Amino acid sequence: MKLLTAFLVGLACLFPAAARAATPTKAPLEVIVLGSGGPRPFGRASSSYIVKVDGLPRILVDAGPGAFLRIGELNLDVSTVDTVLLTHLHIDHSGDLAAFFNARALTSDNSITYRIFGPDGAGLFPKTSRFVDLLVGDSGAFAYQKTFGAPETFVVKDLAINLDSKQTRILDDKGLTIDEIATHHGDCPSVAYRINYKGVSVVFSGDMDASALPNLVRLAKNADLLIFHCAVLDPPGSPKQLYELHTPPRKIGEAAKQSGVKSLLLSHTAPDVESREPKVRSSIRTNYAGPVAFATDKLRVKVGGS
Numbered sequence: 001m002k003l004l005t006a007f008l009v010g011l012a013c014l015f016p017a018a019a020r021a022a023t024p025t026k027a028p029l030e031v032i033v034l035g036s037g038g039p040r041p042f043g044r045a046s047s048s049y050i051v052k053v054d055g056l057p058r059i060l061v062d063a064g065p066g067a068f069l070r071i072g073e074l075n076l077d078v079s080t081v082d083t084v085l086l087t088h089l090h091i092d093h094s095g096d097l098a099a100f101f102n103a104r105a106l107t108s109d110n111s112i113t114y115r116i117f118g119p120d121g122a123g124l125f126p127k128t129s130r131f132v133d134l135l136v137g138d139s140g141a142f143a144y145q146k147t148f149g150a151p152e153t154f155v156v157k158d159l160a161i162n163l164d165s166k167q168t169r170i171l172d173d174k175g176l177t178i179d180e181i182a183t184h185h186g187d188c189p190s191v192a193y194r195i196n197y198k199g200v201s202v203v204f205s206g207d208m209d210a211s212a213l214p215n216l217v218r219l220a221k222n223a224d225l226l227i228f229h230c231a232v233l234d235p236p237g238s239p240k241q242l243y244e245l246h247t248p249p250r251k252i253g254e255a256a257k258q259s260g261v262k263s264l265l266l267s268h269t270a271p272d273v274e275s276r277e278p279k280v281r282s283s284i285r286t287n288y289a290g291p292v293a294f295a296t297d298k299l300r301v302k303v304g305g306s
């Protein structure tokens with residue numbers, strides 16, 4: 001709790017002018033962590049976040065198992081969510097997507113149009129548009145979903161997955177912009193996202209190995225908050241094959257420094273990382289001097305405002 005308090009104080013310090021204002025100002029962006037774990041079951045929900053824009057829940061980032069439960073526990077009104085960003089299609093990031101559609105359709109009588117973004121397909125992984133079709137399309141496993149609750153339209157864009165693809169702006173909507181870039185997560189196509197609104201920005205790394213760090217550093221340049229998935233210890237602390245999927249703490253710290261991000265939130269915490277928090281923190285400190293915190297389910301982080 002002490003570390004979390006320090007982190008939140010750190011965040012407030014990023015915006016000293018706002019902090020001095022007599023009346024608190026609304027945060028342009030707020031991240032609510034639905035799931036801070038994955039893929040092993042040990043008490044945390046798997047990877048999922050809601051981003052509030054001007055106080056309204058608008059964006060779902062990943063939908064790992066447990067997201068549905070956390071939405072209910074937080075009594076979150078998801079009736080304004082219109083954008084879904086999928087970093088990749090592993091089960092621990094997408095297993096609750098159909099459950100989310102179901103929950104959202106039951107919260108509103110008005111028709112819903114989702115803008116859904118996710119990686120193109122390769123190998124065993126379908127492209128995101130096919131994935132959504134396999135779930136809720138006319139021949140999908142849950143085709144009945146379209147007959148259940150509010151009418152839904154799914155507008156899905158598949159994103160480039162080669163590491164040399166250029167950074168792309170995928171959304172520009174009344175001051176809310178979202179950029180993406182390809183990352184690398186073993187054999188699973190993956191992308192990272194940056195959400196910008198009213199001068200503040202949040203970056204979601206998703207799961208990625210260190211080979212994609214140059215792209216991530218570019219995407220995260222001077223962002224206010226970088227949410228980086230921290231699923232392994234520094235070598236040789238974790239099984240060797242995991243380094244082909246995830247970035248170790250020392251390299252996360254290097255990337256945070258190189259990109260000049262103002263704060264760092266570690267998520268997708270594995271049990272061995274959770275039990276060695278001080279060690280992970282000090283490894284990151286070798287390079288990065290800004291505020292660092294570990295995510296927990298239901299954590300809320302305001303970005304900007306006071």
Ligand SMILES: [Zn+2]
Nearest residue numbers: 038039092207
């Ligand atoms: Zn994962």
